[in-house]
Amino acid sequence: MSDVLGNDRVWIGFDLGGTKMNAMLFDSAFEVRGRRRKKSRGSEGVDAGVERIILGIQKLLEESEVSPDRLGGIGIGCPGPLNLEEGVILELPNLGWKNVPLKRLLEKEFGCPAFVCNDVDSGMYGEFQFGAAQGARTAIGLFPGTGIGGAMIFEGKIFRGKTGSCLEIGHVPVMADGPFCGCGQRGCLETVASRLAMSAEIAKAAYRGQAPYILRVAGTDLANIRSGTIKEAIDAGDKIVEAIIRDGARQLGVVLAGTVNLLAPDVIVLGGGLVEALPKLFLEEVGKAIAARIMPSYLKTYELRVASLGDDSGAMGAAAWARHCVEG
Amino acid sequence: MSDVLGNDRVWIGFDLGGTKMNAMLFDSAFEVRGRRRKKSRGSEGVDAGVERIILGIQKLLEESEVSPDRLGGIGIGCPGPLNLEEGVILELPNLGWKNVPLKRLLEKEFGCPAFVCNDVDSGMYGEFQFGAAQGARTAIGLFPGTGIGGAMIFEGKIFRGKTGSCLEIGHVPVMADGPFCGCGQRGCLETVASRLAMSAEIAKAAYRGQAPYILRVAGTDLANIRSGTIKEAIDAGDKIVEAIIRDGARQLGVVLAGTVNLLAPDVIVLGGGLVEALPKLFLEEVGKAIAARIMPSYLKTYELRVASLGDDSGAMGAAAWARHCVEG
DSSP states (O other): OOOTTTTSOEEEEEEEOSSEEEEEEEOTTOOEEEEEEEEOOGGGOHHHHHHHHHHHHHHHHHHTTOOGGGEEEEEEEEOSOEETTTTEEEEEGGGTEEEEOHHHHHHHHHSSOEEEEEHHHHHHHHHHHHSTTTTOSEEEEEEESSSEEEEEEETTEEOBOSSSBOOOGGGSBOOTTOOBOTTSOBSBTHHHHSHHHHHHHHHHHHHTTSOHHHHHHTTTOGGGOOHHHHHHHHHTTOHHHHHHHHHHHHHHHHHHHHHHHHHOOSEEEEOSHHHHHSHHHHHHHHHHHHHHHSOGGGTTSOEEEEOSSGGGHHHHHHHHHHHHHHHO | OOOTTTTSOEEEEEEEOSSEEEEEEEOTTOOEEEEEEEEOOGGGOHHHHHHHHHHHHHHHHHHTTOOGGGEEEEEEEEOSOEETTTTEEEEEGGGTEEEEOHHHHHHHHHSSOEEEEEHHHHHHHHHHHHSTTTTOSEEEEEEESSSEEEEEEETTEEOBOSSSBOOOGGGSBOOTTOOBOTTSOBSBTHHHHSHHHHHHHHHHHHHTTSOHHHHHHHTTOGGGOOHHHHHHHHHHTOHHHHHHHHHHHHHHHHHHHHHHHHHOOSEEEEOSHHHHHSHHHHHHHHHHHHHHHSOGGGTTSOEEEEOSSGGGHHHHHHHHHHHHHHHO
């Protein structure tokens, strides 16, 4: 059976977030041929959730007028922890999932290879293939959000541990007896420099009356203090908001300095909503902190860049990773 | 021409230290067939120094009754900074060398491929091929001495930057406004947890009268407070010496915890004279500190071991790396 795309293989990338799903279909030249976005709806449970993923892929194929036997592979980026080899989601707390053999379920349904990978890894692989990290030998990505995601692409491949992903830059220890962390530890980088940690500092400043713009538009609920609000507050002159963000960026830079000393990357990519809202501030402050703290011999050996694919990086990277795994 | 080793290729590994040179010759089964150790004699200058290396290799071949045309390759481990691709020692302050094209000089002299690599990398590659890190997928080495050496073997290869070596664990920032470091920075791990840093703390304690054994046998000159002296002082009951070493080991462990979170090694090797003098103490204290600070999901994913090749690791690893580069 032939269809509008000819006879080449097509690839699907699926970004399974805790709150959103983003699915994209690519032709063999990696042009976008279709996309679907949905909420993840955690309350449905595992079976209904997997069913939604399968239905989403089926509809994406239908809408794109592509026959399923044309599928070269499916890549799916998921929050961890994962068993990468077997393609099992070991735990996905936001959706209440445990031990979901997603690779096997998708391969059975669609009759093509499927690959499960960490969502930060797939996003960074997307930036490597199509975005800010193209051409890099060693590219490190840092994505401050609710937590802080980290990833590395080394010589064209996602750098991973034996069974799971790694590059957990957000969990590098930076403070003895520091704030509690979601991972069960305390004093990890993300307890002081994630968007969530900075939002909490901003909420405290608002409560103290030091951030009038924030207090007016968001109150003291840190769930309301999002990337856009933070940018607006800085533009509106809330000086302490700018100081908090710059200090968080500085702390990211200090840990990145140690990471440069360890891994000698040629490209460092900063991404996520907050960085994309304030790209100039982050490039400046993170860049200054890295340069101030690395070994002098590593100065000028790397470029610091802002991610360029936005929310599509995960789906694009997952599809490209599936192709890499199938075609090498 | 035939000789006692038959017709297989032989390999030479050369460890060029700031104070000592160690050269070893291996047959194709990597059995040791000869060795020479010499002082490095910095005062001679570059030409005489290179001449000594060449003469040393010639004598090693003669003593082992091996014809030079049997040489498969020469590996040479050197302190940095290096240009690895071109095999140039950019700077070797202890010997007063600058821009020495060692690879080219050795290849011209011996008519076989030569490979320059970082001395910590070659030592760790030796541990990977023949010692404590055999069979590892991702092995990280940490060697506290005058500074702190770090290295990683990943999927059978030395992990390197684009032009030079990396894994500078000793220069991960651990303290704002910390002690000055030899690299030009301050507050690097090695300013608080190298043998040199710990010896200085011990010398202060001796000066204050808190380390009576040290004061008696070494005085307050930190150059006299060597690994053996430190072990003896602990055995003799200088409590503060033990506390200082345990605290240094703890700080190594905290930085290794961050490194585990980043790189998910399956093996971590601790080495160097001080660790080899006090293996139990280091395994215990570093192990405790890593476990106390890593992400809980990485617990039990790695083994902590003490290096097993001692001073020969560098020459063995350099020879094995030369073979790897030639034979793949």
